[in-house]
Amino acid sequence: MSRRYFAVVIAPSKQALAKLQAYDLDLFHSTAQVLTGLAAALPPSGAAGSDDGYRIDGLITLEDIGRLVDDGYKVLINTSGDQPTPAQTETIDFEQWLRELEE
Amino acid sequence: MAPSGYLTVVGIESALVSLRDTYPSLCELIVLPERTYEGRVGRTVRIGVEPRNDKPGILIIGGVHAREIVNPDMLVYFAYQLVRAYNTGTDLMFGQTTYANSTVVSIIENLDLFIFPLVNPDGRAYVQSPNGDPWWRKNRNPNLGLPCQGVDLNRNFDFLWSSGIGASANSCSDTYKGAAAFSEPETRNVRHLLDAYPHITHLVDIHSYSELILHPWGDDNNQSTNPNMHFRDPVYDGLRGTVGDSTYREFIPEDDLERFAKIGRGVRDAIVKERGRAYTVEQGIDLYPTTGTSNDYAYSRHFVDGSQSKITAYVVETGQEFQPPFNEAFQIITEVCAGLVDFIRNSLATKT
Numbered sequence: 506m507s508r509r510y511f512a513v514v515i516a517p518s519k520q521a522l523a524k525l526q527a528y529d530l531d532l533f534h535s536t537a538q539v540l541t542g543l544a545a546a547l548p549p550s551g552a553a554g555s556d557d558g559y560r561i562d563g564l565i566t567l568e569d570i571g572r573l574v575d576d577g578y579k580v581l582i583n584t585s586g587d588q589p590t591p592a593q594t595e596t597i598d599f600e601q602w603l604r605e606l607e608e
Numbered sequence: 609m610a611p612s613g614y615l616t617v618v619g620i621e622s623a624l625v626s627l628r629d630t631y632p633s634l635c636e637l638i639v640l641p642e643r644t645y646e647g648r649v650g651r652t653v654r655i656g657v658e659p660r661n662d663k664p665g666i667l668i669i670g671g672v673h674a675r676e677i678v679n680p681d682m683l684v685y686f687a688y689q690l691v692r693a694y695n696t697g698t699d700l701m702f703g704q705t706t707y708a709n710s711t712v713v714s715i716i717e718n719l720d721l722f723i724f725p726l727v728n729p730d731g732r733a734y735v736q737s738p739n740g741d742p743w744w745r746k747n748r749n750p751n752l753g754l755p756c757q758g759v760d761l762n763r764n765f766d767f768l769w770s771s772g773i774g775a776s777a778n779s780c781s782d783t784y785k786g787a788a789a790f791s792e793p794e795t796r797n798v799r800h801l802l803d804a805y806p807h808i809t810h811l812v813d814i815h816s817y818s819e820l821i822l823h824p825w826g827d828d829n830n831q832s833t834n835p836n837m838h839f840r841d842p843v844y845d846g847l848r849g850t851v852g853d854s855t856y857r858e859f860i861p862e863d864d865l866e867r868f869a870k871i872g873r874g875v876r877d878a879i880v881k882e883r884g885r886a887y888t889v890e891q892g893i894d895l896y897p898t899t900g901t902s903n904d905y906a907y908s909r910h911f912v913d914g915s916q917s918k919i920t921a922y923v924v925e926t927g928q929e930f931q932p933p934f935n936e937a938f939q940i941i942t943e944v945c946a947g948l949v950d951f952i953r954n955s956l957a958t959k960t
Contacts, residue, residue: 522896529780529781531743531745535817535822535896536818537894537895537896539895586742590742591931591932591934592614592675593740593742595612595613595933596736597614597616597619598618599620599623601613602613603626605609606685606688608609
């Protein structure tokens with residue numbers, strides 16, 4: 506599997522945001538937001554500046570990012586999605602869970 | 609006090625069995641009829657004193673999407689704390705908020721509460737496996753004859769399923785909607801609960817992430833002026849799913865819309881009290897249309913068949929990431945549990 510990255514995709518318009526569905530990427534629909542006023546929440550290198558637009562988070566490959574950029578989207582890469590996660594490294598069984606709950 | 613990590617799939621199953629074994633007069637364990645592709649059994653705990661079908665029923669589900677790891681733990685914790693408070697006659701505490709024991713008694717004695725914390729156990733097992741994919745979203749349907757595995761369960765419910773709006777027909781997509789509506793055992797298990805317990809009038813499906821409280825509809829913007837423009841009318845096929853246009857808007861009665869907003873605001877206000885996280889209450893579509901989702905299906909049932917109960921149904925999107933470190937996850941768990949208490953109280957007080 507290709508390496509994936511958590512990224513913010515910035516669409517210049519509502520139509521461009523809607524067109525993202527056609528790419529069949531792993532974009533997190535509930536994160537779609539109007540960009541206005543959110544520029545400050547983006548990383549300092551945020552390519553969006555203070556322009557209007559729309560943002561959506563996703564987990565995408567470099568190849569996907571290339572396609573998006575070629576098609577006029579801006580993409581901010583956050584972190585790699587290939588590291589072990591708390592779902593794998595911070596697990597406990599029920600006996601421990603109950604013991605800790607009752608302490 | 610607080611657990612220190614996420615439960616395994618076996619741990620969640622053990623927790624539900626333990627609830628039934630420890631509090632047999634308060635908790636019934638419902639074994640759901642459909643086994644998953646990997647042979648796992650879905651379990652729901654039914655909480656109440658003398659559960660009866662003439663009490664209002666509330667169904668809370670979680671773990672539909674495998675990688676959204678916080679929410680099954682949340683629902684197990686919620687069930688435990690609620691039942692323990694009733695059993696010991698003590699107040700119920702979630703984070704900074706304390707609910708008087710009278711509230712606990714009211715919930716347990718006046719409601720039939722169904723908690724189905726892990727709809728997609730195969731997916732969670734894959735997410736937690738060292739050899740799995742921590743960001744897997746779908747179930748583990750092998751999709752024989754197709755190139756990729758898994759169906760997005762929250763595109764597989766029978767609400768405008770064939771439209772494909774906000775869903776994919778490509779098995780390799782993370783929003784692959786499956787071969788047919790209710791093609792998947794996990795979604796059929798949810799439907800079974802709604803069919804078998806027709807007194808269920810409220811549903812919450814807990815997802816992650818974005819700090820949202822979403823109500824119907826998800827396929828198009830709402831309107832309350834033209835009851836003849838609705839999802840059941842095929843004359844509008846092909847016109848739905850464009851955000852913000854006026855060609856088509858989905859009908860929702862005004863009083864339903866007000867109730868959705870009122871209950872949603874109560875949940876939001878309960879959550880924000882904990883540590884200031886301000887969830888947003890909004891219509892499911894917002895900027896992205898969806899179909900085949902659990903809450904739109906649940907709410908749509910009474911429009912399709914007038915003999916069905918009207919189900920006031922929400923999706924809550926918890927937190928700001930799929931898999932936070934558990935100390936942050938526990939903060940999310942307690943604040944949303946406070947929201948769930950408010951949801952239940954308001955649901956009891958609000959007629960559908």
